[in-house]
Amino acid sequence: MDDCIIIGAGPAGLTSAIYLARYHLSIRLFDGGSSRAAMIPCTRNHAGFPEGIAGTDLLARMREQAERYGARREDVRVTALAPSGDGFVVTTDHGRHAARTVLLATGVVNHRPRGLAPDVHDAALARGLLRYCPVCDGYEVTDRRVAVIGTGDHGMREALFLRGFTRDVTLIAPDAEHLLDDACAAALDDAGIARIDGPCGGYAIEGDTFALDTARGRMAFDSVYPALGSRIRSRLAIEAGARATQDGCLEVDDHQRTSVPGLFAAGDVVKGLDQISHAMGEAGVAATTIRNLLAERRPLRR
Template sequence: MSTHPHAPQSHVHDTLVVGGGPGGLTAAIYLRRFTRDVALVDKGNSRLRLIPVSHNYPGFPEGVPGTTLLGNLTAQLERYGGTVTHGEILGLRIEDGVFVADCLPEGAPDDARREIRAHTVLLATGVADAGLPIEMWREAIAFGSVRLCPVCDGFDVMDKHIAVATSEVNPVGHALFMRTFSAEVTLFERMSPTALTDDDRRRLAAAGVRLVDSPLLSVTLDASMKPVLHTEDGQEHGADVFYPMLGENARSGLAAKLGAETAQCEEIVVDVHGATSVPGLYAIGDVTVGLNQIAVATGQAARAATHIHNRLPPALRTASTRPPSPGTTM
């Protein structure tokens, strides 16, 4: 059984997984353990690579670096005969009831595209963060002075001076959420004119959240790698940690072009099994509507992979050539 996406074009895989983050790798592991023929293509944009240490992923009491978790999942997939192809899926279409993906391997010229055919496709393509000028952004995230997920690591910044920027969808919600972890929370407006309502201001005041009305322009780092927030009125504001609440857009273009239903921030609408509105097309993790968490993505992967396996024609085995496990008898 071929598991490699560079198989002949006439070959049809059971499933093409697009995205090699925790969700995509977990789905591929499940499918390989179901003996399914899987192709996995990863562009290398998993946000997990940005996480210096995750303390809220189950089973790692001392925390786990994002790169370590990705490495462990990749090694586990390889244990079951799966591989990760580094490259990009540039297009996805349906021909004669089969999904056909245009794959450009990493480092290859544009004319070196290859087609990958599959009966089903599972998208685990994640999201792309929107922008806010932050000096040495990646270094600040690695150091822990800039953080992206209050749900993930609010506990880890207990009692620190926390700065939060307003977001378009829920301008004060994240600042109020962080009051669970610190008495010193400052919310910075980044829109002019302000998007805050009188009710928003009352809620902030009642919770003891300081509000800086002058729009936030940029963020630099001081000598100790702590954030310094620069506002339109020329003031500088120091903090221990900054949550920019950048906003994000789901990498859902492949699904949208096939007619899959999307919602706010271009997130893909799926059912409980991860199925989209396009038959045979599935999506899991941050690219879908819901809570963006590693544990959520891996749980969705397990459910979607099991559903895909049960919907595909049975993978019937011939006589086994696998040697017996130690201690067993024939």
């Protein structure tokens, strides 16, 4: 039986693997190959990389570091998680494994605009024409022409956030007319943010811009931010009995413990800032708490 199985190999999962391996614990890291960090063409928001670093390069460095200290990473997809005795049984598409503790670091999946072809999406993302995180890269659109695809309170808040980087912000409804109450409309008007109805479509890279069709015709922008929400990948923990918020974020205490004893969670699957640095901090807390929990059950001695 492993001391800990980590599900998810993004920044949170890999950080916890580094900590736990350096605590001389027996761990497995299950990597489904879908870390959202791998989509980042270049982050300049991560401390220690003033010239920026690609998400794939950062993950590769973290994998190498974890494996250097003995972490076992397996390219498998986890299909089920269940408490069993004093631990857990984790089922993958390659078999079943037992662990004393489990750390879930499965993250989230961004909702993409409907009708946006995958190849166009990936090409636009790589060039910074399509972006998903204004906290991460709002600086890069300073004084540029920016659109936000969204509506309601969520779309308004993202547009207002980006207004801190550029005065040229347009909020475009994804489907038809905007769904904005009077307070949202007043806030947008006060900030000088244009509002355009949808539906959106016809997405294409045109020169150095990202273009799309709207109710006012075809428009092109330096960068477009979809503000369409995300799917929290918390199903495994919820099915194991863990409490979650209405939108699916796992509820944890200040030591990253879920409501199921021995089950921990860190990173974007937990309600928070959705930042690499934040995920790594949560992972360090979770890993140390796991180590101390195991030490309470049996002495950890060399």
